[in-house]
Amino acid sequence: MTVKQVSVFIENRQGRLGEVLQVLKDNNVNILSISLADTTEYGLLRLIVNSPEKARDVLLASGFSSMLTEVLIIKVPHVSGALQNILDLLAKANISIEYMYGLSVETKDASIVVKTNELKRACEILDKGHIETMSPQEIAIL
Amino acid sequence: MIWNKEAECMSQDEKTALQSKRLVELVKYVYENVEFYRKRMDEYGIKPSDIKGIEDIDKLPYTTKDDLRDTYPFGLFAAPHSDIVRIHASSGTTGKATVVGYTQYDIDVWAECVARCMSMAGVTKDDIVQVAYGYGLFTGGLGAHYGAEKIGAMVVPMSTGNSKKLTTMMVDFGATAIACTPSYLLHLSEVLRDEGMLDKIKLKAAICGAEPWTEKMRSEIEQRLNISAHDIYGLSEIMGPGVACDCQYHEGLHICDDHFYPEIIDAKTLKPVKDGELGELVFTTLTKQGIPLIRYRTKDLTSITREKCKCGRTSARISRFKGRSDDMLIIRGVNVFPSQVEAALVEVKEVTPHYMMIVDRDNNLDTLEIQVEVDKDYYTDEIRGIESLQRKIAQVIQGALGISARIKLVGPNTLKRSEGKAVHVIDNRKLY
Numbered sequence: 001m002t003v004k005q006v007s008v009f010i011e012n013r014q015g016r017l018g019e020v021l022q023v024l025k026d027n028n029v030n031i032l033s034i035s036l037a038d039t040t041e042y043g044l045l046r047l048i049v050n051s052p053e054k055a056r057d058v059l060l061a062s063g064f065s066s067m068l069t070e071v072l073i074i075k076v077p078h079v080s081g082a083l084q085n086i087l088d089l090l091a092k093a094n095i096s097i098e099y100m101y102g103l104s105v106e107t108k109d110a111s112i113v114v115k116t117n118e119l120k121r122a123c124e125i126l127d128k129g130h131i132e133t134m135s136p137q138e139i140a141i142l
Numbered sequence: 143m144i145w146n147k148e149a150e151c152m153s154q155d156e157k158t159a160l161q162s163k164r165l166v167e168l169v170k171y172v173y174e175n176v177e178f179y180r181k182r183m184d185e186y187g188i189k190p191s192d193i194k195g196i197e198d199i200d201k202l203p204y205t206t207k208d209d210l211r212d213t214y215p216f217g218l219f220a221a222p223h224s225d226i227v228r229i230h231a232s233s234g235t236t237g238k239a240t241v242v243g244y245t246q247y248d249i250d251v252w253a254e255c256v257a258r259c260m261s262m263a264g265v266t267k268d269d270i271v272q273v274a275y276g277y278g279l280f281t282g283g284l285g286a287h288y289g290a291e292k293i294g295a296m297v298v299p300m301s302t303g304n305s306k307k308l309t310t311m312m313v314d315f316g317a318t319a320i321a322c323t324p325s326y327l328l329h330l331s332e333v334l335r336d337e338g339m340l341d342k343i344k345l346k347a348a349i350c351g352a353e354p355w356t357e358k359m360r361s362e363i364e365q366r367l368n369i370s371a372h373d374i375y376g377l378s379e380i381m382g383p384g385v386a387c388d389c390q391y392h393e394g395l396h397i398c399d400d401h402f403y404p405e406i407i408d409a410k411t412l413k414p415v416k417d418g419e420l421g422e423l424v425f426t427t428l429t430k431q432g433i434p435l436i437r438y439r440t441k442d443l444t445s446i447t448r449e450k451c452k453c454g455r456t457s458a459r460i461s462r463f464k465g466r467s468d469d470m471l472i473i474r475g476v477n478v479f480p481s482q483v484e485a486a487l488v489e490v491k492e493v494t495p496h497y498m499m500i501v502d503r504d505n506n507l508d509t510l511e512i513q514v515e516v517d518k519d520y521y522t523d524e525i526r527g528i529e530s531l532q533r534k535i536a537q538v539i540q541g542a543l544g545i546s547a548r549i550k551l552v553g554p555n556t557l558k559r560s561e562g563k564a565v566h567v568i569d570n571r572k573l574y
Contacts, residue, residue: 007523009516011552037525041550044525063555065516069523098524115523 004052035101073134145261162195164428175220256289259387263372267294274322281382286321324350328506352475394459409467486542
């Protein structure tokens with residue numbers, strides 16, 4: 001199952017990240033995970049939040065270029081090699097990972113946020129391999 | 143040395159008589175050969191016979207760059223295409239270039255004028271002249287080239303873009319003069335210094351133009367290279383480089399006013415101002431055949447004196463330029479209008495037409511950064527998406543301006559919105 005990630009374009013300027021977070025705070029959006037991909041000039045902020053549509057709307061209304069992207073949140077057991085097994089499964093199916101970052105939700109498992117090509121097929125492969133992904137409903141109550 | 147004493151030192155009376163005769167012929171010539179001028183003069187109710195001498199010039203309407211754009215490409219040509227032997231072009235205010243054409247006679251006059259200018263800088267047939275302006279549609283390279291050849295100097299057509307080769311040849315050939323933009327010459331002086339070649343050069347004069355510069359820059363160039371640096375002025379609409387240049391006394395630029403009649407006007411009221419007062423420079427091309435222009439507004443701000451110079455020349459002189467009456471920028475010798483950037487950005491749907499141009503000088507070379515706001519509805523969640531957008535804009539801008547620019551994307555609504563007239567340019571170069 002896929003969930004929606006909020007992506008925000010920000011130019012590297014002091015205080016810009018804080019402005020994004022302020023908008024989310026003012027609108028009671030809870031951030032579960034955050035990743036910042038950056039070059040010397042730009043940052044791409046990727047967020048997993050409890051209410052992605054609302055987050056996107058309030059950011060747009062505040063003048064930030066933001067969008068929703070479908071990603072996978074894959075549960076990874078706290079055992080050595082668990083992540084490797086999952087990635088191996090995807091690699092063997094010729095699915096490439098565009099980016100990934102961690103998500104921590106105080107349960108017995110860790111999770112990773114993964115953006116791949118062919119998301120639908122990636123889901124099927126994970127399901128077949130009995131690897132759990134998180135649903136939007138699970139995210140919403142966090 | 144004075145190249146053409148007869149023309150450059152003639153008495154005021156002789157000159158007025160010559161300018162009058164030429165103006166009368168010119169007005170008749172354009173009325174008969176250029177539909178645009180015929181219509182415009184008819185609109186103003188002026189017949190060629192109303193113009194009896196140079197004192198009648200203010201009866202004639204002005205010509206602007208917009209008129210050239212509206213008649214693109216050849217609408218203002220007076221000579222038949224079979225008589226045109228050369229085309230040059232410069233930036234227009236929007237997508238279309240400003241195109242000019244020359245007959246063989248025009249090319250000869252041009253070479254004559256550049257020869258006069260280079261002679262002011264002391265260039266003779268014994269000199270080796272490196273021409274480091276761009277060759278091509280830009281008038282700089284070929285204009286300087288033909289003038290130096292006319293003098294009989296040994297011309298090295300370097301064009302632009304290879305400083306290392308230029309400095310090597312400067313030393314190996316023993317070049318004694320160079321024609322290039324002043325900022326590029328400052329840059330070259332640093333290359334020479336860094337390579338430890340400063341004491342190996344034989345340079346004695348530089349003919350610098352195509353961009354505004356200051357007295358401070360001149361003394362810096364002269365000191366660094368131990369040469370005499372001269373300011374050559376021109377614009378493609380009128381001819382190209384060689385319309386005016388300063389002599390060894392550097393007290394203003396001598397205009398070749400037997401070919402180009404200068405006026406200074408108030409840019410707002412369009413009325414002539416007195417000699418010595420600041421205003422916009424206007425030229426009438428008294429002898430041009432290809433694309434003669436009547437009272438062409440250069441938008442360059444300067445003042446004029448008609449007093450005889452210590453050098454013996456009687457030609458009218460203009461002071462160093464004090465700015466522009468429009469928003470044109472000259473970046474790396476290329477004319478750039480902010481409106482060109484705006485027109486180019488409209489084609490890129492991912493960005494808004496809000497932009498800011500930041501012009502600066504790094505290591506004596508002009509730099510241009512254009513900050514562009516991404517559209518609120520533009521989205522990518524990958525760095526490579528942003529980078530490809532940046533490249534796409536850079537290509538569009540390069541195509542529109544003819545020079546490269548560093549593109550910086552900024553978030554929606556982050557560029558300052560000005561009240562009233564929009565400010566699109568920050569120029570940190572202090573050129574005037």
